[in-house]
Amino acid sequence: MTALGALIRRDIRIALRVGGGALIGVLFFLTVVVLMPFAIGPDLALLARLGPAILWLGALLASLLTLDRLFTADHDDGSLDLMTMSRTPLELSCAAKALAHWLAAGLPLVIATPILGLLLNLDLGATAAVALTLLAGTPALTFTGMIGAALAVTLHRGGLLLAVLVLPLSIPVLIFGVAASEAAITEPLSFGAPFSILCALSLFGLVVGPYAAAASLRHGLD
Amino acid sequence: MRLSGRGVRCVRGGREVFSGLDFEASSGEALAVVGPNGAGKTSLLRLIAGVLAPDDGSIALDGGEDELTLAEQSHYLGHRDALKPALSVSENLTFWRDFLGGGTSDPAESLAVVELDHAARLPAAYLSAGQRRRLSIARLLTVRRPVWLLDEPTNALDTAGQKLFAVLMGDHLARGGLIVAATHTPLGIAARTLRVGDHQ
Secondary structure, eight states: HHHHHHHHHHHHHHHEEETTHHHHHHHHHHHHHHHHHHHHSSSSSHHHHHHHHHHHHHHHHHHHHTTHHHHHHHHHHHHHHHHHHHHSSSHHHHHHHHHHHHHIIIIIHHHHHHHHHHTTOOOOHHHHHHHHHHHHHHHHHHHHHHHHHHHHHTTTTHHHHHHHHHHHHHHHHHHHHHHHHHHHTTTTSSSSHHHHHHHHHHHHHHHHHHHHHHHHHHHHHO | OOEEEEEEEEEEETTEEEEEEEEEEETOOOEEEOOSTTSHHHHHHHTTTSSOSSSSSEEESSSSOOTTTTTEEEEEEEESSOOOOTTTTTHHHHHHHHHOSSSSSOHHHHHTTTTOOTTTTTTGGGHHHHHHHHHHHHHHHHHHHEEEESTTTTTTHHHHHHHHHHHHHHHHTTTOOEEEEEEOOOOOSSOEEOOOSSOO
């Protein structure tokens, strides 16, 4: 446990320091959402209707932007070799790294949502619903994204490959995230069903992601 | 304790680097791996560290802790030093102590031994190549592991640093440790020579 705690603390500390990139995600999220009203025009009703989808897309792209760093730095400076050799199973180390990444880069997106909801003419209830779905859904983005991040390290291709690998995997999360948010806003639809599936996707990612990432990293070390 | 390799074969990128390599080292012994560039010195160390898998043959450690694998009882000091530029010298060292676990000692003491205590709060980004090497050596001292796998350990170290490291390696061997070092220059300690990639 000490080992995993130390790993989580270290990754959060690095992410929050200069050049760490945790704030880059939030700034990107902010930029994407702020640009939308300019592109769509001053139709308040339309903005409110598109709001949840815009927030979810923004969060998806922002989390993709920072995922690239999850394993590349540790691979390039040799930390990954030492982690493979250590007494802590690589699967647990991967899970700890993903958790740290979510705390540093995913959680700030959820916290920023209420402010951005104002820009999209979402009322308080709708904003809260989107924030809640993001809270339940962004872990799924991180945990499925870590598989792509590990593969990108293994194949020595960063950036674009990661986006191509991860975006298709994120489609279910996007569908149920937006569905749950829409359901909370439009009364007759049920919020419970899509929200439960969203939580299930996160839990599924938590179980599968670390194993897949660790397998990929082990296979790819050279 | 005894580290032995039998008929080890290594293939990298479809090309055979070496094959049929036998080696042996027991507690208190150092093995100097020598050979021309590209002969597979680093590959051999990474095979022993378990980061690479041998294509044939076996590598085993007898008489260590039964519960632990060879990799878990080894330190690997490679070209890449596993230091985070954003973290301070002591934060880097403390992280590896907490993460690697096992028998550990005070990071501050190790930093004093490698003469980096004055830079403990400095971000690792500002360290020179020699200082980074000294910090990596401090990791070997802070976390206790019986097997040290060293890849060109004296690279970038000044003469005083090389002498200091020779003393530290001597201490490690005297405590019953075991060293496998890939090197081009004399280590400064008594060591058996293992030649790789010599086809003449």
